[in-house]
Amino acid sequence: MLNLNYTYRIYPDAKQVEFLDEWLETCRGVYNYALRELKDWIASRKCPIDRCSLESEYIMRADYPFPGYQQQQNNLPKAKKNFPKLKAVPSQVLQTTIRRLHDAWDFFRNRGYGFPRFKKYGQIKSILFPQFKVNPITGWQIKLPKLGKVQINLHRPLPDSASGSDVGASGFVIKQVWVIKKAVGWFALISIQSDILIPDAVPHGHFIGVDVGLNSYLATSDGFVEPGRKFFKDMHRRLLVLQRRLSKKQKRSKNYEKARRKVERLHNHIAFKRKDYQYKLAHKLCDMAETIFLEDIDFRTMAKGFLGKHTVDAGFGQFRDILYYVGKQRGVYIAEVDHKGTSQTCPNCRIEVRKELSDRWHSCPECKYHLDRDIASAQEICNRGYEQLSTQGLWGKEIGCQVGLSGALSLDKWRRAAMSNSDVGSLHHNL
Structure with missing residues (x-):
């Protein structure tokens, strides 16, 4: 499955800009309300049952379920009856707002820090239209739910299958559209998807x-x-x-x-x-x-x-x-x-050459290799890349495929790299 993103500048008129600003603030209110419900559930269950908390907390009954994504999403139709302002926003946009909150909650649970925060005025700057039955782009316009046609600058053409009306089995289809507000204007990030399978690149060439x-x-x-x-x-x-x-x-x-x-x-x-x-x-x-x-x-x-x-x-x-x-x-x-010691290793003889941050020149006392420090570090990175690809965990054991897979390193250099520092110095001087 191949996914690509294309970003274009859009130019909504004054009425559409007013609608988009209202939708952003409505989504912010939905996000904060859902987060408040989540924090209240956590606060009502953070103290042991045999003692009272020193802080005032919102009390929920013991069998009240955790306000997960499915529950809060199902509560949206009920909330629209109490808050008619929610009806102005496309329903899927509100659902993706709840989804963003629970993605942040799951991210917090996995890494252990970064609890979701309440959004201040103007902090939510994007809304997501997650699904389109037909191609929303017609010429130089993009049609969005409840917003109508918006002028779009297609400075770079989409793949033919994505911009056309007929989409084949291996063609691109438009899956979702992010509408993003920035200081310079409004942007549309269009995600397209195809069944085309592109194999990962393999090491080759230079x-x-x-x-x-x-x-x-x-x-x-x-x-x-x-x-x-x-x-x-x-x-x-x-x-x-x-x-x-x-x-x-x-x-x-x-x-x-x-x-x-x-x-x-x-x-x-x-x-x-x-x-x-x-x-x-x-x-x-x-x-x-x-x-x-x-x-x-x-x-x-x-x-x-x-x-x-x-x-x-x-x-x-x-x-x-x-x-x-x-x-x-x-x-x-x-x-x-591995980045450890790349700037402290000689790329020619592979011995350790200590340098301070202010030392911008590499001078090896063993093999007399002199060059710029950054270039020497890049050469050592390249050496480690050769080892990572050619040895497959057998570094230090000279096998026939090592030189053939690298395509550039000489056999003498492979031998020197597998020897100790003292042997490398003596070998270099004997040569």
């Missing part, structure tokens, strides 16, 4: 390792270095001016809302620039090689350090996801390797 960092955005094992880009820092001065003006406005006033939109619009501009740059860089890497190796770094941990602001600005995690997406579309194999 191999490279990629090392990311703050000094240079990335470096490859071939010697390519992409200079660092600081999207947030470049616009920080302008952002400070807008935020200072916003802080002096009276909250909820018209001038406050105008100033807030300017701040939000600038944040959107920064995010758009970063994503556009990362997509172009991902395509550039896919042009360089058919097999790419990355480090399995948890960038959330890096963001907690003293360079956390710059790490978040770089968006390495988003870039890795984009690279996987682009690689899958272009048939490029992308894998992750």
Whole structure:
């Protein structure tokens, strides 16, 4: 099953914008009401039965069931009788709002933290239309339930089967549409699905390792270095001016809302620039090689350090996801390797060469291998990728398929890598 997402700009008229804003606020009320019911059920059962709580709690009877997704979804028709405002919103949009809450609840239960929070005014910025019986796109318009036809900028055509009226067994069909509100306008994220099965890419062609960092955005094992880009820092001065003006406005006033939109619009501009740059860089890497190796770094941990602001600005995690997406579309194999010690290992003789963060040049005392630190780290990542693919858990045992699968490493290098550090040094000098 193949799923693809296409994002387009839409242009609703004034009446449709009014409807969409009302729907967003209605969905926010439904989300908060369902969350309140969930928290009340938890609070009524958090204290032992043989003592009273020191806090006042909403009392529910003992046989009251847990307010799960099915129960809260079934309560929506009853709620529409008491709150006629809910009838204006498509029923499936309200159901997906409840679904989003319980997805957050399940996510909290699995990882143990991140309890769902109440949504403030304006915090819900998207609604989902999960099902379409017929193709909603007609020309330069998209037809949405209870909203009518909305102008859409189809700057990139959908696959023929998705945009046509007849859909074959292996063609694309439109499954759902997200309508997203941003500071610059409204967007429609269209999800299409097909029964076409695309096999996963296999290691082939030219191999490279990629090392990311703050000094240079990335470096490859071939010697390519992409200079660092600081999207947030470049616009920080302008952002400070807008935020200072916003802080002096009276909250909820018209001038406050105008100033807030300017701040939000600038944040959107920064995010758009970063994503556009990362997509172009991902395509550039896919042009360089058919097999790419990355480090399995948890960038959330890096963001907690003293360079956390710059790490978040770089968006390495988003870039890795984009690279996987682009690689899958272009048939490029992308894998992750162990990141521990990649910058402290010589890629030539594989011994440990300790370096501080300020040391930007790699100089091996054993094999006299000298080059830029980031490129050396990328070469070590590539070496580990070779080992991961060719040995299959048999590293250190010289077998015939090791050299053949790698396609690039020489037999001498495989022998040196399997020896101890002292043997490697003596072998190098004997040669």
